[in-house]
Amino acid sequence: MFVSYQFIIFLIILLILYYTIPKKVQWILLLAANFIFYAYADIRYPVFIIVTAAAIYFAAVTMEYCVNKKIGNVKKRKKIIMLTALFIVLGILVCVKYTNFIIRNFNFLLNETGHGKISFVNFIIPLGISFYTFQGISYLLDVYWGKCKAQRNFFKFLLFISFFPQLIQGPISRYNDISKSLYEKHVFNIRQISYGVERILWGYFKKVVIADRIGTAVVALSESPDYYTGVYVMLGMVFYAIQLYADFTGGIDITIGIAQTLGVHLKENFIRPYFSKNTAEYWRRWHISMGTWFRDYVFYPCGTSRAVRKIKSFFKKRFGANAARRVTVYIATITVWLATGIWHGAEWHFVAWGLGNGIILLISEECAPLYRKFHKRFPKLAGNALYNVFQILRTCFLMSCLRLFDTYGSVRVAIKQFIHMFTQFGSSTLSGKELIELGLSFGDYIVILSGVIIMLAVSILGRTGSVREKISKKPYIIRYLVFVGLFFMVLLFGAYGQGYDVSQFIYNQF
Amino acid sequence: MERTEIRESILDILQDINEDVDYESENKLMADEVLDSFDLITLASEIGEEFDMEISPQDIVKENFNSVDSITDMVMKSKN
Known part of the structure; x- marks a missing residue:
């Protein structure tokens, strides 16, 4: 809309x-x-x-x-x-x-x-x-x-x-x-309005230039799971990660921008989530308002409830203090992730996705003492750029694997495709011709790649402070060019017309 | 129970959760996410059991959980 x-x-x-x-x-x-x-x-x-x-x-x-x-x-x-x-x-x-x-x-x-x-x-x-x-x-x-x-x-x-x-x-x-x-x-404030409009344009850019365009290929890949196996599953994971990020953060940029033009300050909902080094960190940086909502109104109430306290004391008597201590976290985590899954939609694949997140987080929690020992043994690793990149890629891969449930909309197909990703790797080839068959032209791929590079650059710039503030300190001509450039990119490179539905955001359905 | 005793017990619980944190000097345990939500819920549950008190979701805030002393204050307050 x-x-x-x-x-x-x-x-x-x-x-x-x-x-x-x-x-x-x-x-x-x-x-x-x-x-x-x-x-x-x-x-x-x-x-x-x-x-x-x-x-x-x-x-x-x-x-x-x-x-x-x-x-x-x-x-x-x-x-x-x-x-x-x-x-x-x-x-x-x-x-x-x-x-x-x-x-x-x-x-x-x-x-x-x-x-x-x-x-x-x-x-x-x-x-x-x-x-x-x-x-x-x-x-x-x-x-x-x-x-x-x-x-x-x-x-x-x-x-x-x-x-x-x-x-x-x-x-x-x-x-x-x-x-x-x-x-x-609220008094009319030109700076506030221009900040808001620029944020809206940035959101439109992510949504119509990147998300809607790459969405065509995601649909093609997910609609024919028997044909697109092996390397195509991985390609679908990467494409969907780009589409979801551009669509959802783009939508939130538009939302925050509109609110800003009206003088209403909304909190940020994303802090460079794809740079997270583990799943817990990812969920602290992705859809923050939802994560904190579930933490404050489901996780804490569940973990401190009388029922959980009773179960804990039962476990303590039967299995000892160590097991009992875990019970609180286990029950609260599984409850919150089942609720998060079902909140996303009335489908079993959302439940599986939620449960998968909960299980990964619990495994990470169990492994935390091991990680700490590992980092004590290799103290220089934490500051090593290559190791950091490895951690970031590992988190992105894990999250993308879980998103297979969403991509294919079926628990059975998602698991099958996950297995095919490794077992049928050799039977599928990735050629220019087959990439074009996904419904995108060579030009589309160039636009998407350029868009992703711009998004990445903005994310990297954002690590040291607000990008908007940085732009505002530049000479007038640069600010003007950024504004006009963004406007024309949305106008000229947006994916409009037949086969595209610009009015829909992925998160509308939730 | 004396304040020092309560404080010692809380320190023991915290050490069990993560022994690598210097709890004596740390005063932004929750604000700086030194303790994540898993740690906080474990801590709340253990404190509730140790001191026979009920910690509600609204108690899990920075003012109560940012340092050993603020946690001790919260327990002392509930005892009085």
Whole structure:
């Protein structure tokens, strides 16, 4: 939706109005813009978001009222109110997103036992429901835990839940992080607007020049797994890693850029994830808002829960203190990664992907003492550039292997292709002719390669501070050239037309 | 239990989690990710068991987990 002429016109009109109307009503205009944007996608969508927002709003206000007035057993009351709201909003999410997944699996069991089947239900899945529901839950739990104050104005809370730039693919913002900049008065600031527009252009560049173009080859490779084996599986892994990175970080760049033009500061969602030296580090740098959400609202609550404490004490009696200590981490990790997998989509391959991540992280955790001993034995290795490159490539390879589940959309095919990558390596050759058969021309490959080099250069530059700040210190002519150059690259080298769907982001589906 | 005793027990737990950290001088255990989320959840669970106290998710914040002393303060506070 961000990559269309209609959206650009919508944003320009919004910005003109935003900076000309009285400042005290700017947030009201923003709220109206959210609903125009959302209703434009589907007139029924706003109903869902209003119901979710209302459930959370009333729960938060009531919890705070109970605390202030010290009504009855405050702790117990708060818990009941919080759980009721949680049940409503998660219930809506599960109903619209997972009902057919449950029916499909139920039908599979019925079919096995020869008992007919249940019909699928035609629910509409509101755009960004996973994102706004999670954002709402973070607020609900923060109020429950006393980390933030309840917002008394329902419409202001609705603005927080429905802020349109982040509706499509996040980031999942925390109330304390963005509420102030959402509600405060904003004066027209040309520097802020130009920073925002440049960030949007950078996002468009990644999305339409790189991600959408290379996506054609990813589709070709994933649609014919029997034909594209061996080296092509590896090629698909590399292509998909580029596509996913360009698509998702590009989308987030657009989101952050739009918010910046409106004076709203959103947190960064990626910190050069492909430079991570291990999987734990990768997950601290990729989709940060999702990772920290699951850490704060699933991992910690699960690990400190009464049920896990009971299981731990059972293990301690049976297997000793060492095993018991691991139990907490194991249960919390597997729970959080199963939840992360299922959050990405109602498919078994997402569950397998989540579980795979959890298992790799647990293996890494078990091996941590060994690594420490190894590095004590070879202290110079940590600063060795070649060893660092090896660690980075190893992490990229591991993450790409797990993404095979997503690429092929099937657990069985992904595992088969993973095996084929090693066993059928010799039977497939990588020639210029076959590369062209993937649906990309020689020119496309040049554009992609150039785009990847630019992305890599920007990432490397970003290691020593904000690239945007660095550009702003350059002479006017260079800044102007970067701006115009980016604009024309998007215009001239963007993948438009038949066979491309610029309006869709990979993370829309989650 | 005296403060020094509690502090010693916490140091023992921390040493078991990662013996390579100088906990006496480190005062950004959580902020600088010296302790990652696995370490923190293990630490919270062990402290809860050792001192028979309930550590909730909202307690796992930098103010409580950045140093041995801040962890000791948190335990002392729950004891009082």
